[in-house]
Amino acid sequence: MILSPSRDATPPSRQIRGACPHDCPDTCALLTTVQDGVAIRVQGNPEHPHTNGVLCAKVSRYPERTYHPQRILHPLKRVGPKGSGQFERVSWDSALDDIASRLTQIAARDPQAILPYSYAGTMGLVQGESIAARFFHQLGASLLDRTICAAAGGEGLVRTLGGKLGMKVEFFAESRLILIWGSNSIGSNLHFWRYAQEAKRLGAKLICIDPRKTETADKCHEHIALLPGTDAALALAMMRELIVRDWLDHDYIAQHTLGWEQLRERAMHWTLERAAQVCGVTQAQIESLARDYGRCFVEQQPAAIRLNYGMQRVHGGGNATRAIACLPALIGAWRQRAGGLLFSSSGSFPVNRAALERPDLLAGRTPRTLNMVSIGDDLLREASADFGPKIEALIVYNSNPVAVAPDSGKVVQGFARDDLFTVVLEHFQTDTADYADYILPATTQLEHDDIHLSYGHTDVLLNRAAIKPLGEAKPNTQIFRELAARMGLDDPCFADDDETLCRTAYPCVDYAQLLERGFATLPVADAPFANGNFPTPSGKCEFYSSALAAQGLDGLPDHVPNHELPGTSAHYPLAMISPPARNFLNSTFVNVTSLRDIEGEPLLEISEVDAAARGIANGAVVRVFNDRGSYVCKARLSPRARPGVVNGLGVWWRKLGLNGTNVNQLTSQKLTDLGRGPTFYDCLVEVELANVQAFQAP
Secondary structure, three states, X not given: OOOOOOOOOOOOEEEEEEEOOOOOOOOOEEEEEEEOOEEEEEEXXXXXXXXXXXXXXXXXHHHHHHOOOOOOOOOEEEOOOOOOOOEEEOOHHHHHHHHHHHHHHXXXXXXXXXXXXXXXXXXXXXXXXXXXXXXXXXXOOOEEEOOOOOHHHHHHHHHHHOOOOOOOHHHHHHOOEEEEEOOOHHHHOHHHHHHHHHHHHOOOEEEEEOOOOOHHHHHOOEEEOOOOOOHHHHHHHHHHHHHHOOOOOHHHHHHHEEOHHHHHHHHOOOOHHHHHHHHOOOHHHHHHHHHHHHHHHHOOOOEEEEEXXXXXXXXXXXXXXXXXXXXXXXXXXXXXXXXXXXXXOHHHOOOOHHHHXXXXXXXXXXXXXXXXXXXXXXXXXXXXXXXXXXXXXXXXXXXXXXXXXXXXXXXXXHHOOOOOEEEEEEOOOOOOHHHOOEEEEEOOHHHOOEEEOOOOOOEEEEEOOOOOOOOOOEOHHHHHHHHHHHOOOOOHHHHOOHHHHHHHHOOOOOHHHHHHHOEEEOOOOOOOOOOOOOOOOOOOEEOOOHHHHHOOOOOOOOOOOOOOOOOOOOOOOEEEEOOEOOOOEOOEOOOOHHHHHHHOOOEEEEOHHHHHHXXXXXXXXXXXXXXXXXEEEEEEEOOOOOOOEEEEOEOOOHHHOOOOOOHHHOOOOOEOOOOOOEOOOOOEEEEEEOOHHHOOOO
16 A cells, blocks of 8 residues: 555654756756655755756656555566556565576576666666666676667767766856757756846847747747758858858867868858758848857857757767857857857766676676667567577666657567566556566655766765655665576675665765765866867867768768658658657656646647648647558647647657557657667658547547
């Protein structure tokens, strides 16, 4: 039985410091109020400067999620067909004994037939990849290429700036021009938005660059609604305008960049006319954008770019990130602490991953690496010399691949294999859990210790368990410790408790300060590249990357067209992007009733022009389809969708869709130009009225 928070409880309450575990750049510091052993409130820690006492609507409802009546609190074993969601309660000993036995048999044939699948269900370094990584390393299981979020942009940044580094987010408050590029900051980066709003009040100009007219675009001075996958073309055209107008910091370019002459030559091919045609915007918009950016150099005012992940989920995402990351060096924006660019700050954190994850346990073995983006294809592949053994066992934790992985029709086929042994560590019976042979109850952030980095600021955060685990739930670390013991994996490292692991993650951070305050600020320079010192091989901002050229790739950034280019298919004339619904985070929080009530139902935003051409009225049930499958949802005629582009808001659980699918039924497993990342926003579809009688809402 699940306890519910009591409003009539009278014992004294206490507050426990923690950290938000979710896949968001804000990484908020939490205060959990506990009364009589029950968490009754989760709020932002007002002592943490970035959180400032404020949480998003999602995380402020964390007690509702923790005490949800459908929370899984006991091990479950499948008793019905895969996908039916039919399970019976079993004991931990029974579940772990059987799982260990099955995995031992598979490992005896070839441990690479076992695949872990995890991502950012928690961003914690301990409950994410510590004991779990040690377990799979000593076992010799296949490795997972964890690329499903920001791999293309991350690789682009590394090849240009030398790492996932950039501005300190708090200095955006001092910027005079802020380009919010590929980000709906109000919904997905709330605390950055606070700094942007402060800058706006002080007279800064805010420009949103995004195919969708987001809530953020509504609050900016200008919105440039370019076509998906054309960001590099826009950046190159901006460069050309900076060149022909001589809005360039020649001294910074000469001292702190590499490959300027080659980049200059390439940019000169990107006229306003050419870029406007490719991007689907007017020449005047591009010219005005370049003028605003160049004026900051002329007037010595700080210009900042908040670059986010939406723009790199297309074929050319890595090159687009590279092109945009070149812009600050052209005008010397890095000279000022309120100038430059922020994509990710995660490279600032001195995480001792080798000590946490122990890759030395591989003992010289080199297991194959499978890309998590292509899980649909890989689960359906037979053994071969190129591929290796067929995947016989899948251990899923911190992820819901049946809902979030692309081309989900194939993902479902793979998970439905009767000969695939699947174990899922979860809080709820998600789409993925429906296909498990065993579901193991995991703790939530309120029930375990963990330690966190951020990709939006430069503070380390410690999470302390606020309440005891509900029911029989166990932390991920404990589950893998117990599995290791049953399988004879007896390295002493499996005895490390969670506090030891937290201390191991950051040996150079004062742990006493973390215990006292809940966070510690890293000693990062205010203006990291004011005098160059880029952590690239050359020590400069590399417009030209010899490392990429050595791989046979283009050393310069360029516009790389989408895999699925609008205008090239008579059958599928509409581009589709699938940005997150504001009240969900990936597929997390979809089952929180109060948040789902706000979202209402799965929706496709479509322009009035495109809807009229198809006879679609607002609220009509439509079928969105391509060669990969179809998705049925309600249409919303909305100015948020530009003509030629539809917005499939995600990521709903498939079981909540009108035809048992979600938007990822339509996305592909094709990869990005750099980083082997996904191309969720590189997708062509058609939309038509659905046969309403064929579908019944849940």
